[in-house]
Structure formats: structure tokens, C-alpha cells
Amino acid sequence: MLDASMTFFIRPQIAPQHALETASKLAVEILQPISGKIDPYDLGAFDLDSDLSKDYCRHICNPIEKQKRTQRTANYKALVETYPAHEFVIDREEARVLGLNVCEPSEELDNLFEELRPYLEKVNSYIGLIKTNEESLHEKATTDSSRATTETPEG
DSSP, X not given: OHHHHHHHHTSTTSOHHHHHHHHHHHHHHHHHHHHTTOOHXXXXXXXXXXXXXXXXXXXXXXXXXXGGOOOTTOOHHHHXXXXXXXXXXXXXXXXXXXXXXXXXXXXXXXXXXXXXXXHHTTOOSOOOSSOOHHHXXXXXXXXXXXXXXXXXXXX
């Protein structure tokens, strides 16, 4: 759209300075509503998250211990940049395309997962080892209040 506007304004009967000023104003008026909805903090946080994700995948694909370096050729950037969501499932075939060293599970491991499947299907969310600030504060408040009720004044 800006190119079409510039072509219109560059006609011989319009002064170049006036054409540039008008085209600049037009570009600002078109882009301002869009850029006004972008929060710079969110944009920076997204960029940081993306960088951290790439770094994490790079470390997983190329660990320090030499015997664990089976994924050195993996395209770690593609893991972060080309998939629509964290929940997107990458099967063995696609993992191979990404350069990941994957294989079929042993019969013993496959049987173990089949035994676990009924239990895993009941899990709605993963409960991690790292607590959120809110959980930590709640736990501290609960501990503090239980201490206060169990302590008796000395007499």
C-alpha cells in the first residue's frame, strides 16, 4: 500500500518534499492503530522466552558429557521457531527430519508404557518440582499460621 501511495505522490506535478511528507503521514496513520496495540514489555518478554527456549534446546541437543552427545545434528532452532505450540506432538518420523537420533522403544520399555497408560490418561496436568511464587507464599502462610496456633504462651 505504501508503494502504491509513493507511486501516486511521485507524479511530476507533485513536489517531492510534499509527496514524502504526505506518504509518511499516511504510513503513520495506517500503522499507528496496529503498533498501539503492541505492548513493548510483552514483545521483549516474548523475545527473551524465544531466546531462552533456543538456548535450552541447544543445550539438550549438545550436552557437555560426550557420551550423551547423540543429538548434535538436531535442528534446535526449528524446535522453537516452527511449531505452533508447546503441546504440538512430534512423532518419531518428524523427529528424524529435525535431525534427532530416535529409535523404536525396546519391547520391555514399550510394555512398561502400556502398563502405565491407564494411570497416565488420568493425569490432567503435570505437577512440576518448582513451585510458583503464589504457591510458596501460600505454603509459608499456612506454615506460619499453624505454628502460631500450636505455640502456647509461656507462663
